[in-house]
Amino acid sequence: MAAGMLSSCSTQYLNVTGVAYQSIRAKNPVANRLDIPQDATIIVSCQVGANGEFNVLVQNNSDKIMTIDRTKSFFRNQSGNSVPYYDPTVRVQSQSTMVGGETGASVNLGSIASAAGIGGALGTALGGVNVGGSKSNATTNTNTTYIVDQPQISIAPHGQASMGRTFMIEGVGLAFLSQAVSSTPTDVSNVFTPTQTYAACNLCISYSVDDGKTFETILTDIYANSLLVSKVKQAGMVNDALRNIYLNKSDALTESWYALYFQSDAKQNNNKVQVSEILNFK
Amino acid sequence: MIMGRIKYILFGMVTMLAVSFTSCSSTQTFMVQGVPGTVISSPTNQRLGVLDNMGQAQIKTKRKDGYYHYLQAQVPGSNLQVPFALDYKNHSRAAQRGAFAFGKYTLLVGSIGCSIGSIACLIAGEKGPIVGVLLGGALGGALGGLALSAGNPKDIINRDYDYMKRQTTNSDILK
Numbered sequence: 001m002a003a004g005m006l007s008s009c010s011t012q013y014l015n016v017t018g019v020a021y022q023s024i025r026a027k028n029p030v031a032n033r034l035d036i037p038q039d040a041t042i043i044v045s046c047q048v049g050a051n052g053e054f055n056v057l058v059q060n061n062s063d064k065i066m067t068i069d070r071t072k073s074f075f076r077n078q079s080g081n082s083v084p085y086y087d088p089t090v091r092v093q094s095q096s097t098m099v100g101g102e103t104g105a106s107v108n109l110g111s112i113a114s115a116a117g118i119g120g121a122l123g124t125a126l127g128g129v130n131v132g133g134s135k136s137n138a139t140t141n142t143n144t145t146y147i148v149d150q151p152q153i154s155i156a157p158h159g160q161a162s163m164g165r166t167f168m169i170e171g172v173g174l175a176f177l178s179q180a181v182s183s184t185p186t187d188v189s190n191v192f193t194p195t196q197t198y199a200a201c202n203l204c205i206s207y208s209v210d211d212g213k214t215f216e217t218i219l220t221d222i223y224a225n226s227l228l229v230s231k232v233k234q235a236g237m238v239n240d241a242l243r244n245i246y247l248n249k250s251d252a253l254t255e256s257w258y259a260l261y262f263q264s265d266a267k268q269n270n271n272k273v274q275v276s277e278i279l280n281f282k
Numbered sequence: 283m284i285m286g287r288i289k290y291i292l293f294g295m296v297t298m299l300a301v302s303f304t305s306c307s308s309t310q311t312f313m314v315q316g317v318p319g320t321v322i323s324s325p326t327n328q329r330l331g332v333l334d335n336m337g338q339a340q341i342k343t344k345r346k347d348g349y350y351h352y353l354q355a356q357v358p359g360s361n362l363q364v365p366f367a368l369d370y371k372n373h374s375r376a377a378q379r380g381a382f383a384f385g386k387y388t389l390l391v392g393s394i395g396c397s398i399g400s401i402a403c404l405i406a407g408e409k410g411p412i413v414g415v416l417l418g419g420a421l422g423g424a425l426g427g428l429a430l431s432a433g434n435p436k437d438i439i440n441r442d443y444d445y446m447k448r449q450t451t452n453s454d455i456l457k
Contacts (some may be wrong), residue, residue: 013372014349014443024306144322236443238351238367239450253362253456260365262351269325270351 016264018184019241021228023255024048027194029219030279040065040281042066042207044220047075048257050273052172055161056203060155061281064209068153068161072206072215073168078199085163091147100138100189152212163205171199172224177261180229188229189216189248199224220280225255310444311342316451324350326361329373341449349443355451364456369446372394372416 016018030036032143036043043059056076070086077083155161176199180188192198200223208215228248230241245260246252256278262270295448314322320333322341330335331339332352344348 012442014369016351019367037449076424197456236370236372236446239369239452242352242365242367243452243455246452250456253364260352264349264351266349266351268348272325272352 006216006239014236014264014266016232016236016238016262016266018070018181018229018231018262018263019238019245020173020181020230020261021226021245021249021252021258022177022180022224023226023249023258024172024222024224024278024279025256026198026278027223028280029256030281033279036061036279041209042205042218042282044203044205044218044280045135046203046220046222046278046280047275048169048172048222048278050174050259050274052169052176054167054169054201056205057160057277058153058155058163058205058207059160060157060209062209063157065087065157066155067208067212068155068163069151069206069208069212069215070149070153070163071151072204072217073163074202074204075165076202076204077167078170078201083167085165087149087165089149093145093147094142096140098138098140113209168203169199169222174257174261174273175261177259178263179273180227181231181261181263184229184231187231187244188227190228191226191249192224194221194223194225197223197225198227199266216282218280218282220278222278226252228252306344309342310345310445311340312449314339314341314353314355314444314451316450316453318357320451320453321356322451323354323356323363325352325354327354343445355453357453363455364452366450366452368449372443372444374442377429392414404411 033043041060041062043061045057045059047055047057049055058066058068071084073085074082075085150164153161153164194200200221203220203222205220206215206219207218226249228245230244232238232241234240242260252258253274255274256276258274259271263271314331314333315338316333318333318335320337322332322339324330324343330341330343332418333339341353350367350368352367356363435442441454
């Protein structure tokens with residue numbers, strides 16, 4: 001009893017060590033859809049998730065059918081690796097189901113005796129006797145689905161479509177911020193340019209509005225334009241660290257995409273990710 | 283002799299009651315200060331309160347929700363929700379855990395003893411002592427239950443902090 005009481009008396013203090021912030025934006029930012037001219041042909045909307053997941057939605061702003069050539073549309077990461085949206089890999093999914101059952105299944109002799117009009121003691125005795133011997137006639141149905149990527153996507157006039165693949169932007173997201181707070185002994189307050197940044201990606205989409213006769217490209221450059229880390233100097237005074245970030249980046253909360261991360265041993269309610277679409281048009 | 287024992291039992295109950303009431307509230311309350319009319323919301327955009335004409339509001343959070351690293355403040359006329367971090371102070375809740383453990387083991391040992399005693403009395407066919415054993419068991423159960431009401435230790439693990447009584451929005455920096 002005493003041991004149980006002592007073991008349950010250990011103290012677990014809360015420890016918030018720092019706050020980290022990062023924001024990303026397009027090289028040629030478009031504040032919102034109202035800034036896009038009416039006569040734009042194509043609108044590209046990039047969405048970045050909390051862990052750097054990168055998804056693209058393409059909107060056909062023209063009155064013609066738009067064809068996206070996914071074999072000539074690419075995502076390029078900071079490391080320089082360029083990956084086309086079209087994935088020629090054929091994936092196979094199989095699912096087998098067993099149909100049918102058994103024939104010549106067990107027969108209860110009691111029912112035969114009853115049908116034959118055998119009553120009395122013999123009939124009662126036969127009632128408890130089963131004759132086995134069954135044969136399976138089950139068949140297996142296998143459904144095989146071949147998943148083949150589409151090299152082209154057609155978008156109806158004023159319609160929209162997803163590019164269909166999710167890429168990851170290296171150096172963007174909550175895991176990166178957690179690592180940034182852990183590995184940084186002092187405060188960091190860095191603002192970056194498109195050419196001097198720690199995280200960037202480029203998107204190239206090839207599209208046609210003349211039934212595939214000619215293709216044009218639209219390029220979108222996205223980069224991390226800030227990284228701030230503010231350590232908690234006095235135990236428990238977390239807001240001072242947060243205010244330090246606001247003081248060093250007054251437009252922190254008006255960026256299209258930003259993530260605010262609190263490094264702590266309490267894992268819930270410790271981040272805020274503001275996600276707005278990053279737009280481009282042509 | 284019996285009166286003396288009752289005195290100790292009563293003392294124990296009052297102490298346990300005091301510990302329970304002072305340390306096991308399921309909510310935390312603190313004051314947020316800022317611009318009058320500012321709406322305070324949780325990270326999941328749940329509205330927690332509005333700052334009054336004096337620019338302050340009492341905000342209540344549930345302990346079971348865990349530590350809120352930040353809340354959000356939206357100044358009247360603005361669409362921007364400005365996060366502000368919640369300052370805290372650590373302090374030990376070992377006494378509460380101890381009370382819980384005491385109650386848990388008292389209940390356990392008391393119940394087992396009561397059961398064994400009752401069975402023994404029933405086998406022996408005695409009626410007098412069984413009344414005493416049952417009363418003792420009931421008292422042990424009540425004490426244990428009182429301590430158990432202090433909360434589950436798994437819940438209490440994240441309770442070694444308290445929010446500072448006064449918190450400030452950051453609306454003065456970001457408007």
